[in-house]
Amino acid sequence: MIQDCKAKPENQHLTGFRKSLLNPDEFTVTFELVPSRGGRNRQHDRTLALACDLARDGRISAVSITDNAGGHPALSPEILGMEILETGMDVISHFSCKDKNRNEMEGQLFGWDRQGLSNLLVISGDYPQRGYSGHPKPVFDLDSVHVVDMLTLMNKGHYINQSTHPTSFFKGVAVSPFKLHEAEQLMQYYKLHRKIEAGADYVITQLGFDARKYHEVLLYMKQNKLQVPILGSVFIPTLPLVEIMHQGKVPGCIIPDALYRKMKEEVSPSDNGKQDRLRRAAKLLAVLKGMGYNGAHIGGPGLSMADFDFMLRAAGRYESRWPELVAQLNFWPKKGFYLYRKDRQTGLNRPEAPPRAHFKSLQPLYTLAKFTHDIAFEPRGPLYKTAKKGCLALHASPLKRPFAAFEHISKFLLFGCQNCGDCTLATHAYLCPQSGCAKYMLNGPCGGSRDGWCEVYPGKKRCLFVTSYERTSTTNSQAQFSKGFEPPRNWELNNSSSWFNFYQGLDNRK
Numbered sequence: 001m002i003q004d005c006k007a008k009p010e011n012q013h014l015t016g017f018r019k020s021l022l023n024p025d026e027f028t029v030t031f032e033l034v035p036s037r038g039g040r041n042r043q044h045d046r047t048l049a050l051a052c053d054l055a056r057d058g059r060i061s062a063v064s065i066t067d068n069a070g071g072h073p074a075l076s077p078e079i080l081g082m083e084i085l086e087t088g089m090d091v092i093s094h095f096s097c098k099d100k101n102r103n104e105m106e107g108q109l110f111g112w113d114r115q116g117l118s119n120l121l122v123i124s125g126d127y128p129q130r131g132y133s134g135h136p137k138p139v140f141d142l143d144s145v146h147v148v149d150m151l152t153l154m155n156k157g158h159y160i161n162q163s164t165h166p167t168s169f170f171k172g173v174a175v176s177p178f179k180l181h182e183a184e185q186l187m188q189y190y191k192l193h194r195k196i197e198a199g200a201d202y203v204i205t206q207l208g209f210d211a212r213k214y215h216e217v218l219l220y221m222k223q224n225k226l227q228v229p230i231l232g233s234v235f236i237p238t239l240p241l242v243e244i245m246h247q248g249k250v251p252g253c254i255i256p257d258a259l260y261r262k263m264k265e266e267v268s269p270s271d272n273g274k275q276d277r278l279r280r281a282a283k284l285l286a287v288l289k290g291m292g293y294n295g296a297h298i299g300g301p302g303l304s305m306a307d308f309d310f311m312l313r314a315a316g317r318y319e320s321r322w323p324e325l326v327a328q329l330n331f332w333p334k335k336g337f338y339l340y341r342k343d344r345q346t347g348l349n350r351p352e353a354p355p356r357a358h359f360k361s362l363q364p365l366y367t368l369a370k371f372t373h374d375i376a377f378e379p380r381g382p383l384y385k386t387a388k389k390g391c392l393a394l395h396a397s398p399l400k401r402p403f404a405a406f407e408h409i410s411k412f413l414l415f416g417c418q419n420c421g422d423c424t425l426a427t428h429a430y431l432c433p434q435s436g437c438a439k440y441m442l443n444g445p446c447g448g449s450r451d452g453w454c455e456v457y458p459g460k461k462r463c464l465f466v467t468s469y470e471r472t473s474t475t476n477s478q479a480q481f482s483k484g485f486e487p488p489r490n491w492e493l494n495n496s497s498s499w500f501n502f503y504q505g506l507d508n509r510k
């Protein structure tokens, strides 16, 4: 099955993805592979053959392998990853949070470390889709910030108070600059702070088509001293995928109307527009390199070695005139959000942000909940000591259970409380992530929101983090969303009183 492809690469002058990405003089190119369902598909053989060709060619530093992309079960990334490593091509394994709890993750990661699969792309993951006999349980025990933190500890070899042999994971994370509204865009950037603070080594953007938005995230990282390498995604969709993406059916991916119309016009009787899509991708590659990206992450179904060669050669020719290509990569909805003012000369961004929007000023529930929290749950609050004393006395009395029931019922009615016992209401603008976020995210949104709506309930439920941002817009306290991070839920406290737990110092707020 695996071709003999260990011949000396023709263009290879680097060994491995990590080395390439950490070399500031290199522009690292990677490619995304999407395994399909089934263990013995012909498709896997074709994928391996392509990996062999790419390894021989040497211009691609690594292939990444998705982890149940789109939420659909598929061949797991480590199986294909191990076979591809044998071809001499380096591998980035996607590691998503959706299907496994923290213990399963740990076991899997130790296995990957043993197998030499050390380059990871840690993502929340798409919401799981229908599987055997129905819909699976969406696990999301940890979010991507937690996983990066766990990997950082594993790399140090000191993990949950035990010493283990240090792992050597190279931890990538994702960010989307392609959000249409201020709240969802800023929350993406705030979460990036947390990912990098937790130990992320590099960043890959969500796929997009607008040069100024690619420039925005680069400028944001520079301004905020988020100093890790970044790769821009360059995606070449097939025509059927263009339709699906334009309809908003691929979470987090946007094909704006203008680009959609252009792609349709490019279809001719002799060509389905693929050459134009490859040429556009080549221009984006040249622009990303020109504006200062450390590399590009290419993706797209059905690409052949000939397509790569065409695209990479074209990108080489475009390189010297990248500034004039920016105007040709101007695909963002007119009302879509940009963080910075436009630089009329370059078509990119000036390092100045216009004033932020102020959302609804009257937030009765938020105001009341915050007031109660500040006086009774903040150690400096005037009622803190009294509330603590009262709660501890109740905990030691026969009223313990009725009081816990009172807490749960009142918080259920007000916030949809699920009685997790480890309450994070105060850090989420008094919205409960256990009932309000389909993926139970604690440190910021996943990449799947669109127009401010949750990926799982489009048009029905606003993303919890969008509402959190909007609720706090009047107090200008959104910066809290980028600082530190919210630890994972402690399941030992499930179905217990968060108030008792808090005053006893048992929860994560201690």
Ligand code: SF4
Pocket: 411, 415, 416, 417, 418, 419, 420, 421, 422, 423, 424, 425, 432, 433, 434, 435, 498
């Ligand atoms: S205790 Fe847990 S489930 Fe209840 S409101 Fe707080 S965060 Fe939500």
